[in-house]
Amino acid sequence: MPGAWREARCLLAANPRKSYLPDMSAHSHQLHQGNALRDAAARRMAERGEQWTDMRASIFDALAGFDRPASAYDIAEAVSKARGKRVAANSVYRILDLFVGTNLARRVESANAYVANQHPGCLHDCIFLICDTCGQATHIDDDKLSEGVRQAAEHAGFAEVRPVIEVRGRCEDCS
């Protein structure tokens, strides 16, 4: 059965636990990893007229280094270690908000946590799948579904809509 849905699956983390390598043939957008991802992030920030500072790079690296959604405090701790100097949650939130605004990261609402976006140049209303057992998150892009949600909300009179589509459950590995 795997394979059937592979083409819709994008990896979230820079360090996936298992190597479901992205099937580039099915992606019209770029998936970045490691340095490439970092460069893409820096480029994207530049495009948006934002600076790419050491602090921002550190936080982005920390975020991308987690293999599951990370809380602001997780990131603060990781960055503190990496830089040998305490970084306050405060500063992390500030930068995470910026990342979310520039599409470099996304917030997983049902986990109060954040993930790096593997293809910051593309705008999708992505759908997160979060395993209640292991905490791993993957995401799928299904523009038809998310468009449906968008339209339903607009139909109900909502404007500037921002869909939050997540699914909690038990992942294949934990079954």
Added chain:
Amino acid sequence: MPGAWREARCLLAANPRKSYLPDMSAHSHQLHQGNALRDAAARRMAERGEQWTDMRASIFDALAGFDRPASAYDIAEAVSKARGKRVAANSVYRILDLFVGTNLARRVESANAYVANQHPGCLHDCIFLICDTCGQATHIDDDKLSEGVRQAAEHAGFAEVRPVIEVRGRCEDCS
């Protein structure tokens, strides 16, 4: 324009700010309000083998009395006032978890808050629309959309899936 989507709209709160009265003709399920809602909740708990205690009734009433998603602490405060005795958040969480488990209430993940369920007997993966400006929440039931999300997750190997579909935005009244 109103009317077109009315048949899909269920009111969340017992005290809606505006009186969009439910169009019963379009609902195959029961919508409850006030005492009827309370009775339905009590009945549902009984069905599930759970007690309907004073504390639970107070918390349910408080929850249903808000016209928007209420945090556990909001509810604790309301119940404390109503009963003239301090109720700890702790106890509120316990009971809210129970309510969510019995479908008497739902958690709005993107707001860290809860709402009473107007038709506890029906199981829907409902879609919340939350206004970033006024905080009001409505919900729509679109089984086709939520089924789509469910299926996408199951297709990706997830089991025991629990969709979280919410939309943040600006509501008609705030436009």
Added chain:
DNA sequence: TGATGAATGTGATATTGTCACGTCAAACAA
């Protein structure tokens, strides 16, 4: 050189959520 503004630091505090354990009352068995 000094003013300005963006980025970050610092400390305090607010909000949300959990844990361990104690008390009380209803139900039930001896």
Added chain:
DNA sequence: TTGTTTGACGTGACAATATCACATTCATCA
């Protein structure tokens, strides 16, 4: 009746998440 068990709730402590006000640093530019 009396003792035991069980579920509901109380209490205090604390953990985790999030925000606020204001200070400091530093590059830039007039």
